[in-house]
Amino acid sequence: MLLYASRRRPDLAHAPVLWMSAAFILLCGTTHWLDVLTLWVPAYSTQVIAKAVTAAISFLTAVTLWRFLPRLLALPSPAQMRAANQDLQQVVQEREKALEALRASERRYRALTEVRAGSSAFWIAEPTGAVREMRGWEALAARPEASMQGLAWMGSIHPEDRAATIESWKQARATQDPLDLEFRVATGGQGWRWVGSRGVPVFDEDQRLVEWVGMIEDVHERRQATEDLRRTRTMLDQVIKNIPAMIFVKDMKTGRFTFINRAGEELLGVTSAALLGTTDHDHFPKEQADFFIAHDRAVAASGLAQVIEEEAIDTPSGTRLLRTTKIPMPGSEGGPNLLLGFCQDITDRKQAEAHIRHLALHDPLTGLANRHLLNESIREAAARGARFAVLCLDLDAFKRVNDTRGHEAGDRLLVQVAERLRGVVREGDVLARLGGDEFVILQMGVTEPEAVTAYARRVVDEMARPFDLDLQQVVIGASIGIAMCPADGTNLQDLLRHADTALYKAKADGRGRFQRFNTIMNTNLQDRYQLEADLREAIEARHLLLHYQPICDAKDGAILGFEALARWCHPVRGNIPPGVFVPMAEECGLIIPLGRLVLETACAEAAGWAEPARIAVNVSPAQFRVEDLAGEIAEILRRTGLSGDRLELEVTESLMIDDPERVLRIMLELKQLGVRIALDDFGTGYASLIYLRRFPFDQIKIDQSFVRGLDQEGEGLLLFSAILNLGISLGLEVLTEGVETEAQLEIIRGLGGRMVQGYLFGRPGPAAEARERLAHGHAPCYP
Template sequence: MPFASTLQEPPRPGVSLERSAARILLRRWHSEIPSEGALPTYENVALGSLGRCADGSALVGEDRQGNLKILRIGPSFSDWVGAGREAETLDQLSPARSRTIGEVIERARANRNPQRVETHRVIDGSIVTYDLWALPLAIRWYEMAFVLVLDERDGRADLLETMFGATSDGMIALETITSPSGEAIDFQVMALNDSAAKLLSLDRSQLLWHRLSDISGVFAGSDPIAEIADAVAKGERKVFEAAAITGDEAPRHLRFGVAPVGSLVSLTLTDIADIRAREDVLRTLFDDNPVPTWLADRESLAILRANDAALQHYGHGREAFLKMTVADLAPPEHRAKVRATLRGLDPSCQGETSWINRKADDTVIEVFPYARIIEVERRAAILISVIDVTERRKAEARIEHLAHHDTLTDLPNRSLFRIRLEDSIEAARRAKGRLAVFCLDLDHFKSVNDTLGHPIGDKLLQAVADRFRQSLCEWDFIARLGGDEFALVTSAAAEPAQAARLAERLIETVDRPYDIHGHQVVIGTSIGIAFYPDDGTEPDVLLKRADVALYRAKNDGRNLHRFFEPEMDRRLQARRLLELDMRRALIEQSFELFYQPLVNVGTRSVTGFEALLRWRDPVRGMIPPGDFVPLAEEVGLIIPIGEWVLRQACAEAANWPAPLRVAVNLSPVQFRSDYLVDAVRRALAESGLAPQRLELEITESVLLQGNERNLAILKELKSLGIRISMDDFGTGYSSLGYLQRFPFDKIKIDQSFVRELSERPESMAIIRAVMGIGRSLQMTTTAEGVETPEQMERLRREGCDEAQGFLFSRPVPAWDLPSVMASLLADLARDVGEGAERVLEPVDHAATQ
């Protein structure tokens, strides 16, 4: 049974259940249990037995609401609870007793058997220990009743001895020994605990009823008697420290607490050796710490102590530093922040905010403080360490600057321009204002890079950026987007007339000559302009439309400005669509080669064919070269397209009878590729075409752009045995000079001179001069665009070597070449000049190339 275990618990010291009054009720309670789980009744347990135990017991009833009511209370029990016998509820008892009774009743209710708790009481300086029992009973008038029995254990403990023995601090009671004049001159030990003897390393017998002067040798270099006497004389408490010699061990550091009461003195001794050791460690850490550290008073913020690192970092002498407050280290305008941080310290701050401080030489620095409230010699203080982040801040600022600025020109970069443009648009939106966005591109910058080298190009960009900075106002925000591209956003020139004036000023600024390391450089700039909100309200839209206007400015001749117009965008979209279709055509092999014969004027025989590129689009139909080749050159597609033309032309020409040649045009853009010569070698190798049967045609622009490099490429190509022709001779700037520098095999007279042969005598003069040059330099001359027998005859009379044009054949696909050859052989068998008065159909000159 549950109660059996309670009876079998070993009695605690001082408890004798056989002799206790509680034992009687417990046995009675056990014997009256009616059945398993049922409680004995009040009548069977208490009515016959309570009288003998009534003095130290009480009866408590619990109603259906769980309220406890005191039904009966004995004198001794009433004395223990500290309430009169008229008390009716637990709330009328002292809180401590009410809680104890409530706890033992709760246990008895939950377990439905007697429960016990231990409780104490102080009587005349002695500690009395009781067992408080609660016996649950069934009762007719209440839901449940509880008999409470208070049973005192044997033996009482002395309170003073308990307190003395329970502490590790030494406690000594002293009586004052006075001089005839009444002054305290010594003190006699009246009582002490074991801890006091242990701390002084003496036996109790060496201390009890001995005077402190008898053991004065224990205290090295200190006089505790004088300290205690001073406290007695002043009648106030006092604390002092002294070291006690403990035999062979190191001296023990003790703290003495003196509390005089008349001639009696209470003396407490506390071992502070560990405290002293920690203080020594902390002192070492403080003094030797490489981080500037100091102690400051909690209230006044006066600096109490500073380590050498603080003195060296701030440049103050120790005496000057200790005359300052923490706030004095900051410039006047920052001192309030320092005070606020330290006033609100609770309990520490970990560098969450920085301080601005000033060194002795007035150098301003930024530091992160780490502060903590500590107690030093029973005084509230603040331990402060600072980390100087001045250089780190500079580095962070530099990194931040580099992240948003161009490293070459130090202008804002694309990222920062985007942020500024977004902010400007938002500000204009709020103010219902306007903005102008400029896109600028330097004209002829690439040729400077190619001819003078990238270092000169970089210096030129820096010079341009400097001119922009000098020409613009503070509210004009210009950035370098990359390469030779710049962008500007301004609210000061947001009207077309204002924007035009600013654009002209920028063009004039860039247009002035530059002296870069002894090189005179002249460039220009093209500008496209879009307006907020007229041309767009989003950053990307405005930039795109300013770029479209820039593209128009470049196409219109460069070194000028253009405003965005919707038609520009439509044209640009068409151009982009054409580019996409052209890329797809290259993948799907939608390009074709047409061929136009080259005829020997003297023998009237076919010497070869010029390969002419055509694009057959499924939607647009046949697209003339003039509509897509310039775009292919601009976007770089001409390089893979040109390689395809070389491979295809060589492959088809390899099937022609020797010595028929094939002429292939090379774009100036192809010379920018490092693989042009390799592409020609592969085309010859894959087709098996003899090199002397391949003729490459170039224009003068090839020699004007990167002339030294391109001349080297031409020489390498010629070394392969390939023939090199100069196309469109006479339309450039310096043809004659390049004829002298490179041994061309052929010069081709531009069709514009041939077409005007009959109308303009000067055209004939130019043709005659070119033919003379060709003969002198032993170069073949070919006339392009020959359309009539009359033109042919005049060219023959002037000594022209070859002719090409609609007179002989339009450009035809490769599969139609045999019929063209047959027709030419039939025609050329007859005299071209006899009976050739046929009327040619109207000629589409744009389709001849």
Template sequence: MPASKPATTSAKNSVLPQAEWATWGRLVQVYQGRDTESAEIRARLVQWVTFVSPWLMVLNIISAVSLALTLPVPVAPWLRWSWCGLVCTMCALGLVGWLRHRHKTPTRVSPRLVRKATIHAGALGVLWATLPWAVFPDGSPLAQVLIAGVMTGMVAGGGFVLTPLAPAAIAYTVVIGISTSVAAARIHDPIAALLSALMAGYTVVSVAAVLLGARRSAGALRAEREAERQGQLVALLLKDFESQSADVMWETDATGRLVRITPKLTALMRLDEASSRRSLLGWFEQQAAGAEARDAVAQLRQAFATGQAFRQRGVPVVVAGSARRWSITARPLVDESGQDQGWRGVITDITLEHDAQSRMQQLALVDSLTGLANRTQLRDKLQLKLASAASKPAALLCLNMDHFKRVNDMFGHAAGDVVLRETARRLRKLVRASDVVARAGGDEFAVLLDDIASEEDALRFGQRVVAELDRGFASDAGIINSGASVGVVAIPAHGTTVDELLANADLALGTAKTGGRARAEMFRPDMGERLRLRMTMERDLRLAVSRKELRLHWQPQVDTAEWRISGCEALLRWQHGELGLVPPMNFIPMAEETGLIVELGAWVLDEACRVGAQKLPGLMVAVNVSPIQVVRDDFVNVVRKALAASGLPAQRLEIEITESLFIDASPKALKNLETLRQMGVRVALDDFGTGYSSLAYLRQFPFDTLKIDRAFVRELVTQHDARAIVRSIVDLASALGMSTVAEGVEEPAQYELLRRAGCAGVQGFLIARPMLIDQVVEMIESWAMQRAPKSDSVPDSIFAPLDDTVPGELRSIDGGVIH
């Protein structure tokens, strides 16, 4: 590799001089060549010089006369005025030639005219070059400075004006400059030597500037001539194309206005004289009717703004009252420097083809209920997207309605159809025209996002979908609440086949559902492993009862008035053979989702009643039940069988339910709970004060116990509002004839606050952690030795509002301030 570098460098160095010599060769060809191109370029150069030459001649005459009159040099008058007359004669000849040809615009000029101009410029330069020889030897310093300045101006001004005709400019500049430099050098004075050197340098720089300027001027004229030639050729080709094709050509300038308007374009767009020079995009915006057309025009404007060529963009328009469909193909026009010069393209009327295709798609690829793409079309779109995903990344969102079966069961299938159609409408509102919304089947939908910036953008869009579908759906049956969960995959990062993408999107969707529903999840490679583990755990959970892996742990409840154990809450635990003790939060949601909660719940009721009857004499047995159990038709019979098999009195069983049961206020659930109360079973509302709490629940069903959530108990000592809420719950329960039990009591101060507030019972780590039944029995036997906890670390001001005898009025004195 190192040996090849010198060869490469040598090659580069050899190419550059060749290109340079070729450029200079083309410049010489301009002035000497007899070909048509050189003649036309010379004509343009001569036009520019002819435009400014009169001013140069007049300036020369004025300068010569002024110097002849004022120059303080001892020169014979006849010699001085002879020189002035020669200069004026030369300039006058130039003016006469200009006057004779000033109205003519030559298109071609022969090399002979360039030679004549060169001889004229050289002769005029010789006349001016005699001044330094006459003035410098015997002239005064003032005269010498004057002549040096005049000569410098002649070199610079003459070279600049005559630059397009480089031979004339060089002759004029070199004669004056060299003559002045040599004349100054003959004075044999240091200042004169410096002047000589400077003049020689100015002359060299002027000659270089003339050559470079001439080369650039000739190159620009050559490029302009080539552009004109190509423009004429393109115009001929376009005219021939338009006459034989159904496509219509159009072109705009850099401002977007139509140019080169053909009769076919005028007929197609119904243009008149007033609108013939209007903006192309402005015309489309005026003809756009409907959201689809406006979106198409907006995308067309965006395509023009990006400056990238595009093909076959469909745009619906209304022309002369008729709805049409056009396909537009275009590419930008730029000059050699990359500057935007406009756009050129074709318009094709594809109305018939589009209508036929739309009818076929309507029959084969569209869901009849929602009007969205069906699963077949979704797969086709995914396949196409995979083919182009390398250049334009995309994303697939699979979403599933949460609790949709409950909507059909409670409100009927007609209401379910309303929810599906409204879901489709909301999804269409969120997406762009280039995106695809599909109904994959049932309550499953999919969104194919076109050209996403990043995976984070796709996930954020999924979150927008969740938020949009979380709003209630209006139907004849009232407002229906049914959100959605969303799984997101990036294309092609998360799959290279359609089936792989759909499978991974389902994995992400399943993760969103197990994570609490009403959320969006981006696919991760570990989700497949998590699914396998979940399936394994689900299988093991189905066998947990027969394997006798389920356990009940018990947490005692204490009566605050008498400091005695009044009951125990049964808590389900799973002692897995390999994973060990599995927390309820890891398997209860899975059991509810799969329906296993019914079997597990029946086992918990049977076991709790049996243990309560045998080992907890006289104590209340509290059992948590899932809303899924309560709404079942056989729930009451399950409870009745558990009581009968164990011998536990119904008055000693307390069923704990959560507020989520009342989200839909199922009549069946309320009826089952009422039947249990008639049997003597107590009913407790768990976690009261959080989630969906509403006083209307307490009117719908008269509970026996309200359980105060641990969130309020945790902040009792530190937060005044928590104490006020607890006191309000206790007062409310007392007024409605209910008792209260506080969960999560861990500190003596919390216990003391609850006792003074009137809370009937407490449970928590302060009393005991959940334990096996044998440990509970030992605790009960030794309870007489236990003493109620005391708290000396809490100021009396904290207890003051709880000790107030006036219900509902909270007062405390802290630092002399009454709260």
């Protein structure tokens, strides 16, 4: 048995002892059996051998046992074995606890991985919701972590959020689903702040809920940003819904409307509910709908915003012109998904622009073409190589009617003349009024001179018939001068000059006649050439004088300044009107020295005034072509001692047409000197409306042609008011020229006009008279 045990347990430390003990017991047993055997069969030698072997084995066993006796004595007792067993069980239990804690830690770790990163505080709660542990709360909310222990955390929630938060906790505990909340909590010194808390349930190996773990982060800024975004979106929604322009959205794939605002509903006369889900074919004629769809596809293909100008659509209120901007909106895959459309109803603006352009290219009194439109027509016809005639018509007795019956009667007569001429001119011809009683007819398609002669005779005959004016018949008659293109010129300047020469000859022949320009008439131009030479001499000798017309405050008549006007008293011919010698100076190249003379004289005179009133001087486009106009004016100001802010330069719209960039640069240089710039004759041309915002004007001067019918209700009053309000709204001074009656002044005052000029406040006078007026302080028409 001992041998069996030693073989089964080779790890035992005392195996040799077991072997020897086993041998000793075996030999002892053998000896005993031999003793029994010798009782019947004596064998003393065998018994001696057995005894000797047994004795040897016993001795060896004793020696061996003596060597291992200390070790055997060191073996524990049963009590010790029981104590050791208890210690071993305690170690095993502690190990099991450590393993369970490790497994719980692993479960918490797995739970925490489900909570979003970036949080600031960590909490552990019992299944009941009572917080067992809170870490990082003091750093997050500046409050002790103990304040969140147990169910105390519910008391730190904002009263408005508490009920909803507790209810969410109850639902999460019932369903054992993850918890994601946002609520306001009380913080130390920071008031209420929004925090976000996300918790997840933790289960043991038997899927029993053992606790909740979660994180809390400060989401106050994000929540405020979200709220700001919500308010901004609400505001934008309201803006989009109420903006006075149609906004729509289409699905690019189906072409169906997905949104339209209130302005779009009103424009199309359809409700949003009726429009959404429909296409262009449901609301527009096929051809128009096809155009819209094709343009939508083009926008989608380009990926860029595109604009359709003057897009006409039929609406319940009639045909409207739209300016439509279409913008492709990318989808999640990058390609266009939606189409955003923004439609402005530009019908009224286009009509207003057309009306303004009509006014800019037509005479406001008669509605006929003005000089600008006539010039365009001649230029276009000459460019085409057309043959045409220019008939310059002047009323023979108009001045007498105007002087005896007044300007209002004269204007009414001019309107009748225009109507009668309209009945004479052919379709395709151009009828224009250049000013005063001067009319021009552009007769197109002239192949023979006789056709022009017959045409002119018919016009003269029509003008010879009486006009009904204020229940009286008035006979004025007309004379006509004719110039042919290309024989007598190809531009407005040459053709009008030659037609004027022929007109002068017709009047000299007795009026009520017509004459065609010919080379013989050039001899009559010698007198004009002599007058040009006299003008040159007068400028060089500084014989021209300046008269000054006051510019007054419409309210109290206070003199604000003067306009300097050139006057020429010819030693033989007497006073030559500015309307004669100024155009002559422009034609013969004397306008630059004439302008320099006027500017130097006016500045020197104004520098000597007792009061710092402004002085206004007209500057021609030719002067702006001088190499260094700003430097020249700066030198004049320096020599005369006049402050730059007292000088005002008046220019006309023709200045800006040829080289606007150069003109703008010069104007800016003048502004640096303090010089003011005024736009003269505002409202009589088209360009002034275009360049008014581009150039640095300080003042606009409303032309006197808008003032003449001002005391009569009608289009003239509306037009004047519109121009006045336009200037005021742009922050410009507005000066009204040609004020001659108290009634006109009262209307201007009532409309908000501040600065006025005209015969009512004084005619242009010499320098001495200007000084006297300035000393008096206000216009003579004011006490």
